[in-house]
Amino acid sequence: MPDSFMPTSAEYFRILPEIVLTIAGTLIMFLAALLKERQKGILAPITLVGFAAAMAASVAAYTDPGTAFHDMIVVDGFTTFFRVLVMSVGFLAVLASSAYLRRENAEAGEFFALLLFSVTGQSLMAASNELIMIFIGLEISSIASYILAGYLRDDKRNNEAALKYFLLGSFATAFLLYGIAWIYGTTGSANLTEIRRVLAGGGAPSLTLVGGAAALMFVGFGFKISAAPFQVWAPDVYQGAPAPVSAFLSVGPKAAAFAALLRTYLIAFGPVAKDWAPFLWACALATMIIGNFAAIQQSNIKRLLAYSSIAHAGYILVAVTADSEIGSAAAMFYLAAYAFTNFGAFAVVTYVARKREQYTSIDDFAGLAERQPAMAAMLTIFLLSLIGVPLTGGFFGKFYIFKAALDSNLVWLTVLGLLNSAVAAYYYLRVLVVMYMKPAEASAETLPPAGAALTVAVYGSAIATLFLGIFPSFVLNFASKAALK
Amino acid sequence: MTLLDVVLFLPLAGFLLLLFVPKTASRAGALIVSLLIFAVSLGLVGPYWFANPQGYAFSTNISWIESPAIRYHVGIDGLSLWLVLLTTLLTPIAVLVSWKYIDHRAKEFYAFLILLEFGLIGVFVSIDLFLFYVFWEISLVPMYFLIGIWGHERRIYAAVKFFLYTMAGSMLMLAGIIYLYNRAGSFDYVDILSQIQSGRLVLDARAELLLFLAFFASFAIKVPLFPLHTWLPDAHVEAPTAGSVMLASVMLKMGTYGLLRYCLPLFPNAAHQSAPWVAALAITGIIYGALVAMVQPNMKKLVAYSSVSHLGFVVLGIFSFTQQGLDGAVYQMLNHGVSTGALFMLVGYMYERRHSLEIAAYGGVATPAPQLATVFLITTLASVGLPMLNNFVGEYLVLQGTAATNFTWTAFAALGVILSACYMLWLYQRAFFGKASESVTHHMYDLTPREWAAIVPLLALMVWMGTFTQTFIPAISTQNARILQVSRESRIERASIPAPVEVSRAR
Numbered sequence: 002m003p004d005s006f007m008p009t010s011a012e013y014f015r016i017l018p019e020i021v022l023t024i025a026g027t028l029i030m031f032l033a034a035l036l037k038e039r040q041k042g043i044l045a046p047i048t049l050v051g052f053a054a055a056m057a058a059s060v061a062a063y064t065d066p067g068t069a070f071h072d073m074i075v076v077d078g079f080t081t082f083f084r085v086l087v088m089s090v091g092f093l094a095v096l097a098s099s100a101y102l103r104r105e106n107a108e109a110g111e112f113f114a115l116l117l118f119s120v121t122g123q124s125l126m127a128a129s130n131e132l133i134m135i136f137i138g139l140e141i142s143s144i145a146s147y148i149l150a151g152y153l154r155d156d157k158r159n160n161e162a163a164l165k166y167f168l169l170g171s172f173a174t175a176f177l178l179y180g181i182a183w184i185y186g187t188t189g190s191a192n193l194t195e196i197r198r199v200l201a202g203g204g205a206p207s208l209t210l211v212g213g214a215a216a217l218m219f220v221g222f223g224f225k226i227s228a229a230p231f232q233v234w235a236p237d238v239y240q241g242a243p244a245p246v247s248a249f250l251s252v253g254p255k256a257a258a259f260a261a262l263l264r265t266y267l268i269a270f271g272p273v274a275k276d277w278a279p280f281l282w283a284c285a286l287a288t289m290i291i292g293n294f295a296a297i298q299q300s301n302i303k304r305l306l307a308y309s310s311i312a313h314a315g316y317i318l319v320a321v322t323a324d325s326e327i328g329s330a331a332a333m334f335y336l337a338a339y340a341f342t343n344f345g346a347f348a349v350v351t352y353v354a355r356k357r358e359q360y361t362s363i364d365d366f367a368g369l370a371e372r373q374p375a376m377a378a379m380l381t382i383f384l385l386s387l388i389g390v391p392l393t394g395g396f397f398g399k400f401y402i403f404k405a406a407l408d409s410n411l412v413w414l415t416v417l418g419l420l421n422s423a424v425a426a427y428y429y430l431r432v433l434v435v436m437y438m439k440p441a442e443a444s445a446e447t448l449p450p451a452g453a454a455l456t457v458a459v460y461g462s463a464i465a466t467l468f469l470g471i472f473p474s475f476v477l478n479f480a481s482k483a484a485l486k
Numbered sequence: 487m488t489l490l491d492v493v494l495f496l497p498l499a500g501f502l503l504l505l506f507v508p509k510t511a512s513r514a515g516a517l518i519v520s521l522l523i524f525a526v527s528l529g530l531v532g533p534y535w536f537a538n539p540q541g542y543a544f545s546t547n548i549s550w551i552e553s554p555a556i557r558y559h560v561g562i563d564g565l566s567l568w569l570v571l572l573t574t575l576l577t578p579i580a581v582l583v584s585w586k587y588i589d590h591r592a593k594e595f596y597a598f599l600i601l602l603e604f605g606l607i608g609v610f611v612s613i614d615l616f617l618f619y620v621f622w623e624i625s626l627v628p629m630y631f632l633i634g635i636w637g638h639e640r641r642i643y644a645a646v647k648f649f650l651y652t653m654a655g656s657m658l659m660l661a662g663i664i665y666l667y668n669r670a671g672s673f674d675y676v677d678i679l680s681q682i683q684s685g686r687l688v689l690d691a692r693a694e695l696l697l698f699l700a701f702f703a704s705f706a707i708k709v710p711l712f713p714l715h716t717w718l719p720d721a722h723v724e725a726p727t728a729g730s731v732m733l734a735s736v737m738l739k740m741g742t743y744g745l746l747r748y749c750l751p752l753f754p755n756a757a758h759q760s761a762p763w764v765a766a767l768a769i770t771g772i773i774y775g776a777l778v779a780m781v782q783p784n785m786k787k788l789v790a791y792s793s794v795s796h797l798g799f800v801v802l803g804i805f806s807f808t809q810q811g812l813d814g815a816v817y818q819m820l821n822h823g824v825s826t827g828a829l830f831m832l833v834g835y836m837y838e839r840r841h842s843l844e845i846a847a848y849g850g851v852a853t854p855a856p857q858l859a860t861v862f863l864i865t866t867l868a869s870v871g872l873p874m875l876n877n878f879v880g881e882y883l884v885l886q887g888t889a890a891t892n893f894t895w896t897a898f899a900a901l902g903v904i905l906s907a908c909y910m911l912w913l914y915q916r917a918f919f920g921k922a923s924e925s926v927t928h929h930m931y932d933l934t935p936r937e938w939a940a941i942v943p944l945l946a947l948m949v950w951m952g953t954f955t956q957t958f959i960p961a962i963s964t965q966n967a968r969i970l971q972v973s974r975e976s977r978i979e980r981a982s983i984p985a986p987v988e989v990s991r992a993r
Contacts, residue, residue, distance in 0.1 A: 404554065407668050
């Protein structure tokens with residue numbers, strides 16, 4: 002047995018965050034079985050501690066960057082950025098869901114364990130330097146997500162969402178795996194840097210084969226990021242899943258999938274970037290247009306946010322199309338800004354929806370500004386950020402993306418993308434209109450103040466959104482340093 | 487920290503303060519805050535009182551974001567000085583006119599009004615293009631709420647239309663700003679200008695035209711220039727009085743200010759090239775606005791369309807590329823702010839009494855409310871350009887400047903002056919003369935002291951600006967001369983470009 006077969010302690014240190022998350026998840030499952038019903042309240046705090054510890058471990062792991070396990074894992078700025086991002090999303094998801102679960106009488110350990118496992122998978126995707134690892138991470142994350150989407154198993158909407166997500170999701174992942182097999186067949190490796198070397202070198206394999214593999218893999222990634230034409234599942238799943246789960250699904254898995262997509266396409270397929278740029282261009286534009294124009298017609302807030310999140314995937318694809326270092330940094334920044342903004346918006350939706358999610362129509366937000374002005378103000382911040390109004394993170398995200406696009410001479414994509422965001426303003430404004438300018442119906446049920454945890458999640462997201470909008474340098478500098486070249 | 491920083495950030499502080507004062511104290515708080523801001527802003531006149539400094543006064547230039555290099559670079563010059571003062575003057579006035587009118591959710595109302603002031607001042611003092619864009623967008627949000635929450639029946643439609651129109655325009659401007667940054671490596675207006683002037687940054691004709699159009703679209707929507715004006719009547723009619731006043735007096739000036747400050751010096755060739763088209767649109771707007779105003783049965787709509795007509799003069803003056811034309815345009819921006827602001831206030835006063843905006847609901851108002859009638863008459867006369875009152879000076883300068891460029895333009899534009907007399911005097915006749923119906927006599931009480939307090943500063947300004955133009959013009963002229971000079975120099979640099987359409991025949 003060669004010495005190199007035994008992983009060194011430094012290598013373990015580099016996957017410490019995933020180890021921490023897995024241990025926390027397993028611990029939660031044990032505790033859930035052992036604890037008495039009235040003691041279950043401590044599960045959520047333990048999960049929070051788990052996420053916090055994993056974040057600390059991610060930062061610690063970054064003090065000793067490098068690869069691990071035969072180049073299958075890589076710890077660099079890019080990895081750390083996305084690890085911390087998906088863990089923050091997980092952290093917020095716990096805060097947003099604990100009261101929700103209690104309200105639905107569904108407070109059980111497996112929810113938090115699944116959340117931890119899902120984030121483990123996402124974190125692994127961010128750290129993968131190898132297609133098989135990406136696939137494993139994706140599966141870990143997805144399978145947990147499928148169950149989360151159908152978590153309230155007595156609810157028909159939950160069941161439908163989970164089934165749809167599962168069937169379409171596994172179908173799409175199969176494409177990804179098939180694409181990986183092709184790539185392995187043509188280049189003889191699944192390692193991203195190795196693939197790049199082969200593609201860049203003389204006697205590169207036939208472009209048809211590589212292109213076919215890239216396209217197959219894009220089906221898998223496109224599904225996860227809900228890019229057109231693989232976006233159809235998103236509205237149904239986000240609408241059907243429990244609101245805090247939708248909040249989580251709309252940002253966490255998406256960020257991780259983008260991390261994997263960026264790494265695969267910028268690193269491995271970098272040498273053939275010119276050839277797939279037109280496809281990405283069309284895909285980005287189609288995603289923005291489909292997302293925005295479909296969102297205009299929605300009357301359900303969860304569905305509206307689902308289509309809006311499709312549109313936002315389109316904006317990020319613009320950054321991927323730019324195929325440059327600043328494009329990669331812009332996508333990273335945007336994902337961070339979008340994560341907090343969208344999560345916050347869904348968290349407010351969780352609050353307004355109340356028991357059994359009876360109130361998820363846009364009209365149910367009528368008079369919110371008078372009934373709960375603080376919550377309305379927070380949702381306003383999130384919506385303005387989604388529109389892209391200055392001093393919010395969403396604005397700077399858009400700004401950096403379109404700047405990167407113009408740097409890469411994508412003038413038309415920029416103009417069309419910006420006009421798209423003017424269209425988007427219309428449906429976000431509709432929510433503002435209802436909240437501020439329509440009185441609540443006289444018969445409307447009372448809206449009690451939100452619980453402490455949810456309030457913290459909403460305010461925390463709002464502060465992060467504003468922070469990214471007023472002091473973007475902090476995150477952007479890190480993103481620029483960590484961006485993929 | 488300079489005085490300008492204080493003037494800029496006081497409204498933001500005031501906004502935050504108003505969020506935390508008790509509901510009952512909000513309007514008094516807003517009045518105190520806005521008066522304080524006005525008092526402080528008067529200090530900005532200092533350097534311009536005796537001398538006429540070139541360049542920027544009170545400038546601050548510190549880094550906000552390192553990469554891309556976005557700087558908090560603000561300053562004031564002869565062009566922005568009066569617009570800032572107009573803003574700070576009109577905000578307390580807007581608070582006063584809302585005193586009784588706004589009775590629900592008053593706290594939010596005043597908070598948004600002060601936030602609006604923050605955005606507007608920021609637009610006029612930003613030197614960094616990015617900062618300019620930030621303020622440009624910020625000012626949109628409070629106005630959207632002011633119209634949407636406290637407006638009349640169709641307020642939501644009007645508010646959304648207002649937001650979307652402006653947003654569509656500003657998106658194009660954002661693309662232009664980013665493109666300019668990628669070429670010049672800076673958002674700093676002064677820096678970009680010097681690069682263009684010195685020939686370090688050379689835009690090819692197509693890029694320059696597209697950039698010009700991107701900026702122009704955004705500004706033209708805001709002005710609004712025919713045929714992009716359709717949001718304006720809706721917004722004006724539906725907005726509460728204070729909203730109409732701020733919208734007409736200050737917000738529309740953001741567009742003309744942008745044209746003058748950015749379109750002319752940054753893209754001189756494209757600006758000259760497009761001048762005939764722009765002038766044609768401006769003249770169409772002047773005449774069309776006036777004709778439509780004439781047939782309006784609704785007072786507020788009438789004043790709104792008169793704005794389209796008046797703003798046409800401003801755009802025409804700017805695109806005449808003459809000193810008088812530019813001076814007149816800027817002066818007309820201020821005049822319009824004063825006199826149309828006053829008209830909207832007076833219409834608002836009348837609405838508060840009679841609860842109708844239809845001209846037909848009035849008639850004979852002069853009998854029960856002679857003071858109101860007098861004030862309205864002075865304002866009407868100012869608006870139609872009677873000599874010794876403010877509008878006359880601006881319109882005259884614009885027409886004179888335009889005549890030097892193209893006399894045909896002047897001839898058509900002058901029609902607007904005549905038409906304005908028709909629709910305004912006819913409005914006055916129908917509303918104030920004739921026999922007062924019983925309901926008019928019953929409802930139309932005369933001006934209250936609070937209403938007097940709000941309108942007197944504007945009446946004084948109408949006379950002052952119509953007689954002592956020397957108070958205001960020198961600062962404006964200096965700045966305009968510079969803009970023209972920059973615009974001319976940058977053009978000579980690029981003489982090799984295929985000659986644009988000849989517009990300076992008479993020069």
